Amino acid sequence: MHLSSDVALDLIEGRLAKDEETFWKEHLGVCGDCVQVIDQWGQLRADLRRSHLKSATAEILDTVMEFFPQGDEKEARHPCVEATVVFDTFRDGTVANARGAVAVARQLVLRAEDFDIHIKIWGVPDHRQMLGQLLPRGTAKFVGTARFHLLQNGERLETATIDEIGEFHFTDLPEGDLSLQIDLPNLTVVGALNVREAQ
Amino acid sequence: MKVVEIRVDSELVDRCIRGDQTAWRALVLRYERLVYSVALAICPDMEDASDIFQQVWMELYQRLSDIRRVEALPAWLITVTRRHASKTIRSRAGSEPLDENLRDLRQQLGHIEREYALERALAQLSGRCRTLIDLLYFNIEEPSYAEIAKRLGIPVASVGPTRGRCLEKLRKVLG
Numbered sequence: 176m177h178l179s180s181d182v183a184l185d186l187i188e189g190r191l192a193k194d195e196e197t198f199w200k201e202h203l204g205v206c207g208d209c210v211q212v213i214d215q216w217g218q219l220r221a222d223l224r225r226s227h228l229k230s231a232t233a234e235i236l237d238t239v240m241e242f243f244p245q246g247d248e249k250e251a252r253h254p255c256v257e258a259t260v261v262f263d264t265f266r267d268g269t270v271a272n273a274r275g276a277v278a279v280a281r282q283l284v285l286r287a288e289d290f291d292i293h294i295k296i297w298g299v300p301d302h303r304q305m306l307g308q309l310l311p312r313g314t315a316k317f318v319g320t321a322r323f324h325l326l327q328n329g330e331r332l333e334t335a336t337i338d339e340i341g342e343f344h345f346t347d348l349p350e351g352d353l354s355l356q357i358d359l360p361n362l363t364v365v366g367a368l369n370v371r372e373a374q
Numbered sequence: 375m376k377v378v379e380i381r382v383d384s385e386l387v388d389r390c391i392r393g394d395q396t397a398w399r400a401l402v403l404r405y406e407r408l409v410y411s412v413a414l415a416i417c418p419d420m421e422d423a424s425d426i427f428q429q430v431w432m433e434l435y436q437r438l439s440d441i442r443r444v445e446a447l448p449a450w451l452i453t454v455t456r457r458h459a460s461k462t463i464r465s466r467a468g469s470e471p472l473d474e475n476l477r478d479l480r481q482q483l484g485h486i487e488r489e490y491a492l493e494r495a496l497a498q499l500s501g502r503c504r505t506l507i508d509l510l511y512f513n514i515e516e517p518s519y520a521e522i523a524k525r526l527g528i529p530v531a532s533v534g535p536t537r538g539r540c541l542e543k544l545r546k547v548l549g
Contacts, residue, residue, distance in 0.1 A: 179538075180538045180541075180542060181534050181535055181537075181538040184534075184537065184538060184541065185534065190534075215545075216541075219541060219544070219545055219548075220511075222488055222489075222492055223492070223507065223510075223511040223512075224511065224512075225512055225514075226489050226492075226493060226512075227411070227485070227486075227489060228407040228408070228410075228411045228486065228489050228490060228493065229407065229410055229411050229414055230406060230407050230410060231406050231409075231410040231424065231427050232424070235424045235427060235428065236402065236403075236406060238428060239402055239406075239427070239428060239431040239432075240395075240398065240399050240402060242398075242431060242432055242435045243390070243395045243398040243399075243435065244393075244395070255392075320439035320440055321439070322388065322391065322439070324388070334384065334388075336442045358388060358391045358392060358439070359439075360391070360439045363392055
């Protein structure tokens with residue numbers, strides 16, 4: 176016979192009848208499993224006490240909320256632009272009709288504002304991968320901070336962050352129409368992709 | 375940090391980066407008690423704690439895009455709060471904390487982290503479980519099982535087992 180959660184909690188909280196309490200305390204002297212049960216529940220019960228966390232004043236909270244610019248001002252500083260495909264090996268005939276084209280990597284270049292996004296998609300269906308690189312035009316420096324989201328039908332599938340050389344990587348790409356969203360500090364770029372076999 | 379919490383934070387950070395002010399407000403409200411409590415633990419003066427609190431959120435606002443691992447956001451906030459609080463203490467003449475104070479402080483900060491984790495875990499339970507746990511363990515009136523049963527509209531004999539189920543759910547959320 177071992178302690179159930181309810182009896183363990185009753186024992187910890189002193190809700191058992193005297194003889195029951197005595198029985199279980201003697202049992203704990205010889206049962207390691209029940210000692211573990213008591214320890215686990217005991218720790219949780221010890222944590223369940225009135226919180227000592229404190230809230231900042233409403234005034235200070237309002238000040239902090241205002242660090243973030245309101246609507247129009249932020250919108251003006253943070254536009255969303257669409258990237259266009261300026262090169263695609265599937266479209267531009269580089270791999271079309273090539274023998275063994277099914278597993279050949281597809282290379283694309285998207286362009287938006289001052290950025291080029293180089294993308295390589297390869298692999299077999301259900302196991303395709305995307306390796307991309309975000310390159311600002313007119314400078315040799317890589318972009319410091321950016322987050323990349325892969326979306327399908329408006330649902331976010333995966334998120335990646337930029338590395339030191341501007342690259343990002345997604346795995347297990349589904350087939351069909353996808354969106355690549357790039358969150359930069361002052362700009363959001365969205366590009367449409369269609370993941371499919373070469374035709 | 376549990377998967378669902380990471381997902382919520384990840385979406386809030388992303389929306390903040392895209393300029394969503396409501397996401398910023400949600401992020402601040404989500405973590406303000408953690409940041410303020412840590413600030414107050416290190417600098418008990420409320421004015422100092424308020425200054426530190428603002429400095430921490432300003433730094434987060436400026437470095438949102440640098441947050442690579444959203445699951446580390448709570449730890450990041452604590453670290454940044456401690457850094458700003460230490461600067462404040464050092465700026466006060468001759469007030470380097472003694473070793474014993476550092477040990478007490480580490481213990482206190484550990485309590486704060488655990489209490490915050492518990493708060494977040496409780497927020498993920500059903501309303502019924504939250505109400506029961508609040509009545510059992512946080513209510514200063516310390517109602518009896520009979521009073522709790524009446525308030526929840528359940529038989530007295532169900533209070534114990536319901537307690538067990540709710541605490542089991544809480545334990546799972548806490549991980």
